[in-house]
Amino acid sequence: MRGEPLASSPALTPTLSRERERGQESAPLLQVDGVSLEYRTPERVVRATHRVSFDVHAADRFVLLGPSGCGKSTLLKAVGGFIAPVEGEIRLDGARVTQPGPDRIVVFQEFDQLPPWKTVKQNVMFPLLASRTLGKKDAAERALHYLDKVGLAKFADVHPHQLSGGMKQRVAIARALAMQPRVLLMDEPFAALDALTRRKMQQELLELWDEVRFTLLFVTHSIEEALVVGNRVALLSPHPGRMRAEVNSHGFSLASLGGAEFQGTAQRIHDMLFEEEHAHAEATA
Numbered sequence: 684m685r686g687e688p689l690a691s692s693p694a695l696t697p698t699l700s701r702e703r704e705r706g707q708e709s710a711p712l713l714q715v716d717g718v719s720l721e722y723r724t725p726e727r728v729v730r731a732t733h734r735v736s737f738d739v740h741a742a743d744r745f746v747l748l749g750p751s752g753c754g755k756s757t758l759l760k761a762v763g764g765f766i767a768p769v770e771g772e773i774r775l776d777g778a779r780v781t782q783p784g785p786d787r788i789v790v791f792q793e794f795d796q797l798p799p800w801k802t803v804k805q806n807v808m809f810p811l812l813a814s815r816t817l818g819k820k821d822a823a824e825r826a827l828h829y830l831d832k833v834g835l836a837k838f839a840d841v842h843p844h845q846l847s848g849g850m851k852q853r854v855a856i857a858r859a860l861a862m863q864p865r866v867l868l869m870d871e872p873f874a875a876l877d878a879l880t881r882r883k884m885q886q887e888l889l890e891l892w893d894e895v896r897f898t899l900l901f902v903t904h905s906i907e908e909a910l911v912v913g914n915r916v917a918l919l920s921p922h923p924g925r926m927r928a929e930v931n932s933h934g935f936s937l938a939s940l941g942g943a944e945f946q947g948t949a950q951r952i953h954d955m956l957f958e959e960e961h962a963h964a965e966a967t968a
């Protein structure tokens with residue numbers, strides 16, 4: 684991370700310097716560089732993020748964690764190319780992001796992101812065909828390959844309304860992975876699921892990552908989910924979002940839940956987010 688000052692918390696500083704020492708040699712795949720994002724309405728301008736900077740490397744599972752309204756979804760939309768920064772820039776493989784593209788695919792929280800009139804397989808094939816990435820036969824083959832990876836090969840010919848919420852999210856993930864994007868963008872993809880299914884989906888996502896090694900930019904406001912899913916977690920302050928700190932969560936998995944180190948890190952992150960909210964509330968009182 685560059686630009687903004689990082690955490691002053693002594694508890695997190697060693698993690699930060701370890702992260703820097705690791706000194707990845709390869710150039711970052713995705714660079715978010717001093718990015719400020721705003722919404723303009725006729726009455727006013729809402730600043731969603733303020734000079735946010737971070738780098739994502741190939742095969743990172745990079746998590747943006749922060750309270751509601753801190754600009755996580757807006758940042759993801761900007762990386763997706765749907766919103767242009769008013770300040771700073773976003774680069775993918777060194778090239779400035781100016782519009783949406785098949786190299787960045789988003790999976791959203793909503794279950795209704797699949798057109799209901801298409802079968803599961805047709806849903807997964809659709810972006811491959813629409814972007815002319817593949818012809819019909821190859822698209823069908825690739826769709827089945829990724830449906831198999833998310834355990835839904837048997838459901839290829841059913842329609843989305845016949846699936847549970849978790850299954851719909853698996854289809855959305857298969858559809859995104861089938862495009863083999865440079866970065867997979869996920870905006871709270873499991874937030875609308877029940878606790879057990881959510882945990883299962885987290886586990887499956889990690890297993891899928893083990894197999895496919897995609898690069899992930901994942902948004903959540905759950906500290907636990909951030910530590911489980913991510914290898915790096917960026918903490919954003921409340922509205923407008925600024926980079927607060929980065930935590931190395933590489934060592935944590937679902938098996939770490941409840942362990943002392945996991946709990947300690949979760950607590951430190953909680954304190955930092957809470958501290959910041961507290962300070963913010965005082966400043967705006």
Ligand SMILES: Nc1ncnc2c1ncn2[C@@H]1O[C@H](COP(=O)(O)OP(=O)(O)OP(=O)(O)O)[C@@H](O)[C@H]1O
Binds near residue numbers: 754904
């Ligand atoms: N279309 C819009 N027009 C105006 N302001 C908006 C719009 N969308 C979001 N905002 C504002 O921008 C800020 C950031 O919103 P964003 O949706 O990115 O937050 P978030 O971190 O994703 O929150 P949540 O965790 O609730 O999803 C908020 O203050 C929000 O009110």
Ligand SMILES: [Mg+2]
Binds near residue numbers: 755756757870
């Ligand atoms: Mg959001």
